[in-house]
Amino acid sequence: xxxxxxxxxxxxxxxxxxxxxxxxxxxxxxxxxxxxxxxxxxxxxxxxxxxxxxxxxxxxxxxxxxxxxxxxxxxxxxxxxxxxxxxxxxxxxxxxxxxxxxxxxxxxxxxxxxxxxxxxxxxxxxxxxxxxxxxxxxxxxxxxxxxxxxxxxxx
Amino acid sequence: xxxxxxxxxxxxxxxxxxxxxxxxxxxxxxxxxxxxxxxxxxxxxxxxxxxxxxxxxxxxxxxxxxxxxxxxxxxxxxxxxxxxxxxxxxxxxxxxxxxxxxxxxxxxxxxxxxxxxxxxxxxxxxxxxxxxxxxxxxxxxxxxxxxxxxxxxxxxxxxxxxxxxxxxxxxxxxxxxxxxxxxxxxxxxxxxxxxxxxxxxxxxxxxxxxxxxxxxxxxxxxxxxxxxxxxxxxxxxxxxxxxxxxxxxxxxxxxxxxxxxxxxxxxxxxxxxxxxxxxxxxxxxxxxxxxxxxxxxxxxxxxxxxxxxxxxxxxxxxxxxxxxxxxxxxxxxxxxxxxxxxxxxxxxxxxxxxxxxxxxxxxxxxxxxxxxxxxxxxxxxxxxxxxxxxxxxxxxxxxxxxxxxxxxxxxxxxxxxxxxxxxxxxxxxxxxxxxxxxxxxxxxxxxxxxxxxxxxxxxxxxxxxxxxxxxxxxxxxxxxxxxxxxxxxxxxxxxxxxxxxxxxxxxxxxxxxxxxxxxxxxxxxxxxxxxxxxxxxxxxxxxxxxxxxxxxxxxxxxxxxxxxxxxxxxxxxxxxxxxxxxxxxxxxxxxxxxxxxxxxxxxxxxxxxxxxxxxxxxxxxxxxxxxxxxxxxxxxxxxxxxxxxxxxxxxxxxxxxxxxxxxxxxxxxxxxxxxxxxxxxxxxxxxxxxxxxxxxxxxxxxxxxxxxxx
Numbered sequence: 001x002x003x004x005x006x007x008x009x010x011x012x013x014x015x016x017x018x019x020x021x022x023x024x025x026x027x028x029x030x031x032x033x034x035x036x037x038x039x040x041x042x043x044x045x046x047x048x049x050x051x052x053x054x055x056x057x058x059x060x061x062x063x064x065x066x067x068x069x070x071x072x073x074x075x076x077x078x079x080x081x082x083x084x085x086x087x088x089x090x091x092x093x094x095x096x097x098x099x100x101x102x103x104x105x106x107x108x109x110x111x112x113x114x115x116x117x118x119x120x121x122x123x124x125x126x127x128x129x130x131x132x133x134x135x136x137x138x139x140x141x142x143x144x145x146x147x148x149x150x151x152x153x154x155x
Numbered sequence: 156x157x158x159x160x161x162x163x164x165x166x167x168x169x170x171x172x173x174x175x176x177x178x179x180x181x182x183x184x185x186x187x188x189x190x191x192x193x194x195x196x197x198x199x200x201x202x203x204x205x206x207x208x209x210x211x212x213x214x215x216x217x218x219x220x221x222x223x224x225x226x227x228x229x230x231x232x233x234x235x236x237x238x239x240x241x242x243x244x245x246x247x248x249x250x251x252x253x254x255x256x257x258x259x260x261x262x263x264x265x266x267x268x269x270x271x272x273x274x275x276x277x278x279x280x281x282x283x284x285x286x287x288x289x290x291x292x293x294x295x296x297x298x299x300x301x302x303x304x305x306x307x308x309x310x311x312x313x314x315x316x317x318x319x320x321x322x323x324x325x326x327x328x329x330x331x332x333x334x335x336x337x338x339x340x341x342x343x344x345x346x347x348x349x350x351x352x353x354x355x356x357x358x359x360x361x362x363x364x365x366x367x368x369x370x371x372x373x374x375x376x377x378x379x380x381x382x383x384x385x386x387x388x389x390x391x392x393x394x395x396x397x398x399x400x401x402x403x404x405x406x407x408x409x410x411x412x413x414x415x416x417x418x419x420x421x422x423x424x425x426x427x428x429x430x431x432x433x434x435x436x437x438x439x440x441x442x443x444x445x446x447x448x449x450x451x452x453x454x455x456x457x458x459x460x461x462x463x464x465x466x467x468x469x470x471x472x473x474x475x476x477x478x479x480x481x482x483x484x485x486x487x488x489x490x491x492x493x494x495x496x497x498x499x500x501x502x503x504x505x506x507x508x509x510x511x512x513x514x515x516x517x518x519x520x521x522x523x524x525x526x527x528x529x530x531x532x533x534x535x536x537x538x539x540x541x542x543x544x545x546x547x548x549x550x551x552x553x554x555x556x557x558x559x560x561x562x563x564x565x566x567x568x569x570x571x572x573x574x575x576x577x578x579x580x581x582x583x584x585x586x587x588x589x590x591x592x593x594x595x596x597x598x599x600x601x602x603x604x605x606x607x608x609x610x611x612x613x614x615x616x617x618x619x620x621x622x623x624x625x626x627x628x629x630x631x632x633x634x635x636x637x638x639x640x641x642x643x644x645x646x647x648x649x650x651x652x653x654x655x656x657x658x659x660x661x662x663x664x665x666x667x668x669x670x671x672x673x674x675x676x677x678x679x680x681x682x683x684x685x686x687x688x689x690x691x692x693x694x695x696x697x698x699x700x701x702x703x704x705x706x707x708x709x710x711x712x713x714x715x716x717x718x719x720x721x722x723x724x725x726x727x728x729x730x731x732x733x734x735x736x737x738x739x740x741x742x743x744x745x746x747x748x749x750x751x752x753x754x755x756x757x758x759x760x761x762x763x764x765x766x767x768x769x770x771x772x773x774x775x776x777x778x779x780x781x782x783x784x785x786x787x788x789x790x791x792x793x794x795x796x797x798x799x800x801x802x803x804x805x806x807x808x809x810x811x812x813x814x815x816x817x818x819x820x821x822x823x824x825x826x827x828x829x830x831x832x833x834x835x836x837x838x839x840x841x842x843x844x845x846x847x848x849x850x851x852x853x854x855x856x857x858x859x860x861x862x863x864x865x
Contacts, residue, residue: 023293025302025663030294041225045297053297060322064297073298076322077313081298086325097231101325118253149299 013038013092016154024146038092043085057085079123084141084149087114087127091136103127110137165521166414173417180424187427190436191380202731203495204695209595209722212691212702213339214621216350216373218246218357219582223333223366225323232364233326233334239360240336245344245353249337250327258688264675268626268634270311274641282308282646283653290657307650307667314624330585333366340373350376370578379570386570386839387443393836397829398450405457405822411465411524415456418519419449422510430503438496441503443834443842447849448504450830451798452511454823455479458805459515461822465524472516474757478801479512481753485797488742488749489790493735496841497790537861541764544859548767548774555777561732562785570839591704593722594713596620601692602627602679604699607718611703615713620703622690631677643668732786746793750800758807765803767859769796772852779851787844795852798827802856821860824853 014037022029034047042058053066062073062081075082083102090098099105103114103126114127125142141149209215220240222233241248262269275281285308292300303309321328329335344353354377361367399416406412423445431437458475459465483505490501583591596611598604605627612623626634650664682699685692693700702722705713713719721727750769758765772795780788802823832853834846 021299025304025659026290026293027660028294028658047297055297062298066297080301082322084299089324093227095227095230095324097227097234098324101234118251122254122259143301145301145304147299147301 018152018154020148020150022148022150036088038089043088080143083120083123087139087141091129091139162521162523165518169414169417169518169522173421176421176424180428183428183431187431188436189439189442191376191383191439202727205595205720205722205727208693208695208700209593209702211345211693213247214691215593215702216340216344216371217249218338218340218353218369218371218373219329219586220336220338220357220361220367220369221329221333221582221585222364223368225328225333229333229366230324230326232367233336236360236364236367237336240338240356243353243356245341245349245356246338247341249339250335255687255689257684261688264671265626266305267311267638267672268631268675269314269624271314272311272634272637274310274637275308282649283657285309286650286653286657286659290659304664305667305669305672307654307664308646329582330587332368332585335586347376347380354378368578368581370575370582372579374575374578375572378575379572382570382572383439383839386837386842387439390443390833390837390842394447394830394833397833398826401822401826401829402453405825406460408525411460414519414522414524415453418456418511418514419452421514422452422507423449425510426503426506429506430499433502434495434499438499440496440839440841441499443837444500444845445503445507447827447830447834447845448507449511450823450826451482451504452508452515453826454798454801455512455515456519457822459519460524463526464520465522466526468520474804474807475512475516477753477757478804479508479516481749481800481804482797483508483512484749485746485793488746489793492738492742494731497786500790539859539861541767541859544771545763545767548770551774552770552777555774559777559780560783561789562783569841591619592707592710593702593704594710595700595702595720595722597698597700597718597720599698601682601685601699604692604701605680606630608701608703611705611713611716611719614716615705615709618703618705618709618713620701622685622692622701623703625680625685625690628677628679635674638673643673743793746797750796753800754803757804761803761807764859765800765807768803768806768856769799771859772796772799772855775855776848776851780848785840785844787841788848791845791848791852795849799852799856802860821857824857824860828853 014035017034017036019032019034020029021032031049032047033049034045037044037046042056045055045057047053047055051067053064055065056063057075060075060082062075062085064071064073073081075085086098086102089095096105099114102116102118102120104117106113106115110131112129112131114129116124116126123144125144127142128140129136130138130140136153138153139151143149218240220233220236222229222236237248237250240246241251289302289307293302321330323334327335327337340349340353343349350373353371354374357369357371361369402412402415406415427437427441427445430441455475455478458478459472462472463469464472486501486505486508490498490505492498596604596607598607605622605625606629608620608623609627609630611618612620647664647668650667651662654664655661682692682694691701710721714721754762754766754769773792776788776792776795777784784792827849831849832846834842835850837843837846
């Protein structure tokens with residue numbers, strides 16, 4: 001049992017990040033800050049700025065705990081959310097197989113350009129992943145409607 | 156040959172004729188199509204037609220492969236399997252994320268007609284409130300939220316699917332088990348040979364992959380066909396060997412044994428070639444049955460031989476002729492029934508019996524064979540109340556018929572492939588397709604077909620009818636009218652004004668509820684359009700067909716809607732049986748009438764004893780059927796009565812020594828057991844039931860033989 005707990009503890013990794021969301025419809029950018037934790041089968045997003053909220057992505061379901069209470073969203077009905085978490089997970093796990101399902105990968109130095117293919121083309125333009133010393137430094141998701149999501153890892 | 160005596164000439168001619176037959180058979184062997192699919196011999200032309208139509212749908216023979224787990228290794232494994240299999244020209248990968256461009260365009264252009272429409276109030280205030288709500292959601296939602304600029308007020312919502320596709324890490328998933336790959340069959344993969352190729356390819360591809368499971372309905376065609384072939388081949392060999400041993404022991408006359416075997420081979424080969432000529436496919440059950448029917452035919456030889464017809468010139472053996480005629484006419488009556496499997500068995504039996512009888516009755520007396528040695532001195536003679544047995548059996552039959560249930564589960568007649576049945580259940584359960592029944596929908600036009608499929612989808616919320624995704628002309632008119640009543644021009648104008656006030660980008664909603672989406676081109680879809688979009692519709696004669704799945708508990712209600720044909724084998728079997736039940740009863744009535752006439756005419760003196768050979772075996776089969784009889788057993792009851800009457804006639808012949816008749820009957824029974832009884836060891840339901848029932852019949856007749864009149 002102790003070994004199990006130990007494995008579980010070491011299996012997860014946490015990063016502090018800053019997220020900016022640009023909305024083309026409003027021509028407006030918002031910024032959020034928090035910690036992201038990758039577990040074996042789930043991703044935990046703990047926002048501290050501008051408000052405290054906790055998001056857990058597990059088995060295609062996004063659970064949200066914030067000032068409005070607790071709620072769940074089935075990401076199968078919201079393709080953008082599903083892609084977003086898939087990309088996060090695949091990049092963290094260096095899961096090339098999963099990435100290649102949706103993207104053609106083009107490497108340029110420490111930058112990876114993920115060009116969408118097949119069904120992903122309908123929602124995304126491309127994803128740019130900047131690496132620094134084999135660690136993800138930033139991630140920019142270009143959405144087809146003109147919106148942009150950028151995540152910068154702070155530690 | 157001219158100088159040879161008549162006996163030698165006949166022998167030589169017989170051998171030459173047999174040789175020609177064998178050569179002919181070897182030459183034609185490859186053109187005789189042997190089918191192992193029991194479904195292709197179901198009653199009714201319409202049933203066959205429906206099966207043919209259903210089999211042509213791409214999804215009717217889907218191949219499902221699943222790899223356990225959702226880790227990177229499992230994903231890699233399933234992708235490798237997909238990659239290898241999609242190289243085959245026989246298979247099409249249906250689990251790929253590649254979008255069908257035609258379907259995508261259609262979905263975009265007709266999105267306001269393909270989704271549910273629930274308009275709310277459209278005042279300026281409500282529009283402003285809705286836009287504020289959207290802006291708040293974008294800025295304040297903890298997760299990224301986007302806006303549908305074509306439908307910002309959310310009037311349209313996607314139609315809820317009865318079965319949600321589960322995705323894991325961007326790949327189809329089979330419930331909680333693992334990744335799922337789905338393949339459909341291309342047009343070129345619609346034959347038994349193609350099925351075998353696909354089966355081999357799949358099993359070669361997955362053989363070294365850990366945690367993989369695979370299923371496809373086509374696996375039944377391959378595995379069952381192979382197992383039925385093996386089963387029948389083994390049984391035919393054992394039966395042939397046993398028969399040879401029995402004949403060698405009983406006949407003890409090498410020359411007669413040799414010519415008897417030649418005669419049986421002649422009749423089997425000629426009957427098979429003629430059956431193949433009359434029918435497109437020959438059921439493999441005919442082969443097993445054919446081997447056994449020879450054992451009925453050999454009775455004619457035994458009775459002629461033991462009554463010295465091959466040793467000296469004697470008058471025509473009327474008893475054997477009447478025995479043959481009754482059985483022949485009995486089979487002829489049942490051959491009139493519109494049930495291909497039974498018709499083939501009957502036609503084969505008629506040909507085989509006729510050819511055998513002709514040889515044993517007309518050819519063998521001219522060849523001449525030495526007199527038989529008396530093998531059995533018939534001493535066992537129990538007092539048996541034949542009158543009581545006959546009357547008791549008739550009463551028993553009268554009581555049991557209403558209590559007996561006809562087993563209509565077609566699977567019980569097929570090979571019991573438990574392993575594959577378990578795999579089928581596993582996939583159905585995990586795909587939430589458990590307890591679903593497939594059905595065919597037919598309509599005179601594509602538009603009506605779409606309309607009916609939508610009606611079914613709405614009436615039975617859990618049903619799955621792929622083409623109900625599309626819409627028909629009547630629906631288009633109705634929705635256009637709804638749109639007209641809403642004044643979308645005004646809504647769009649208000650929307651843009653209010654959006655600008657709230658800080659949205661100028662012109663962002665300029666395409667909201669635009670006329671091209673509100674009034675797209677409603678030209679009726681052609682068959683090609685629908686195929687290009689990946690839907691399954693077939694045109695057959697002057698009708699269009701598609702398929703769907705309905706919850707099994709809804710089948711009765713769905714059936715009542717008309718234009719729908721449930722496609723589970725049992726429903727079709729039951730419907731077809733219902734359609735031929737009158738024919739079956741008429742054939743049964745005439746067969747019984749014929750037997751009654753023969754009994755009255757030929758066996759007046761021994762009426763009850765002779766009748767007991769007919770009714771007692773039938774009563775015993777009914778008793779030991781435990782009130783649950785398959786159609787094959789019912790058929791065998793008639794066959795048993797048909798050969799029971801033969802024995803009834805033989806024992807009635809006062810001119811014959813009783814022990815000679817009984818000896819001939821006993822030998823007939825021993826050979827019948829070696830031929831038919833051996834089928835009891837079959838793993839194929841249809842053959843097992845044949846063997847089981849014939850064994851009961853033989854047992855009953857043997858019991859009657861041990862007796863003497865009291």
